[in-house]
Amino acid sequence: MSARKNAPIVLKLGGELLEKPEDLARVASGITVLAQQAPVVVVHGGGREIDAALAAAGISKVQVDGLRVTDLPTLDIVVTVLSGTLNTRLVSAVRRAGGRPVGLTGADADVVVVKPAAPFKASSGATISLGFVGTPTGATEPRLLTTLLKQGYVPVVACVGATKKGDLLNVNADTLAQHLAVSLRARRLVIAGGTSGVFDGAGATIPVLTAAAASRLIRQGTANAGMVAKLQACRAALKGGVADVLIVNGRLVPFGTLAARTPAGELAGTQVVA
Numbered sequence: 001m002s003a004r005k006n007a008p009i010v011l012k013l014g015g016e017l018l019e020k021p022e023d024l025a026r027v028a029s030g031i032t033v034l035a036q037q038a039p040v041v042v043v044h045g046g047g048r049e050i051d052a053a054l055a056a057a058g059i060s061k062v063q064v065d066g067l068r069v070t071d072l073p074t075l076d077i078v079v080t081v082l083s084g085t086l087n088t089r090l091v092s093a094v095r096r097a098g099g100r101p102v103g104l105t106g107a108d109a110d111v112v113v114v115k116p117a118a119p120f121k122a123s124s125g126a127t128i129s130l131g132f133v134g135t136p137t138g139a140t141e142p143r144l145l146t147t148l149l150k151q152g153y154v155p156v157v158a159c160v161g162a163t164k165k166g167d168l169l170n171v172n173a174d175t176l177a178q179h180l181a182v183s184l185r186a187r188r189l190v191i192a193g194g195t196s197g198v199f200d201g202a203g204a205t206i207p208v209l210t211a212a213a214a215s216r217l218i219r220q221g222t223a224n225a226g227m228v229a230k231l232q233a234c235r236a237a238l239k240g241g242v243a244d245v246l247i248v249n250g251r252l253v254p255f256g257t258l259a260a261r262t263p264a265g266e267l268a269g270t271q272v273v274a
Helices: 021-035 047-056 072-096 143-150 173-183 211-220 225-239
Strands: 009-013 040-044 101-105 114-116 134-136 154-158 160-162 168-170 188-193 208-210 245-249 269-273
Touching: 009 021, 009 173, 021 040, 021 072, 040 072, 040 173, 047 072, 072 101, 072 154, 072 160, 072 168, 134 160, 134 173, 143 154, 173 188, 173 225, 188 225, 208 211, 211 225, 211 269, 225 245, 225 269
Parallel strands: 009 040, 009 188, 040 154, 101 154, 188 245, 208 269
Antiparallel strands: 114 134, 160 168, 245 269
């Protein structure tokens, strides 16, 4: 990683790390410490709070292999929760911790340009339309992010994107984080959530996982629905030139250690390698 010492780290946060005040404070403090060691771009999801808002509105949740099927009423709630409630909450917490956060979505200044996602071939074999869901297009040049990073700011990006015409679409947070990691030539992609990495069939954490082994876990059905999307993002990041990908427990891993190469086996999680 020494050749990329000035390259950013992309840190994707699962929404479960932003719900409880104690988790939010720890994450915000960790981001602030990490940003003192390396440029950092944060991407966050918010699945459980979206689910709660959908339930309150009487809208059914539909997911396929960890990907949300998004109709227009669901999209309205996704945008409100992610770009409003959660993004502002996280930005405020990082600021209280002494950081310099800037709240954004993928729709701001072409941070990521998306197109409607193609019909999805589920692990069950069925082909399903994901609705108002976007897939990042081509090689984005995220100038806004690089400008902010050069000035010492921490971009905090909610996983909402826009098409070239400006239409908003829901974007899977793991997919968005992977795309930005490749576009920014990041030295490391970290996917932080509430579980300690990827588990084997016996429920134990796999310390080091190759991309080929990740593919086998998906084919065999060992990886659960939420982990499938993460593993696919890891494979795409590695293929796109990101040398190092970690899937970690964001409640256990000190974020301040993520700027240095962490020896395999010393993580509360899994290192995914090419």
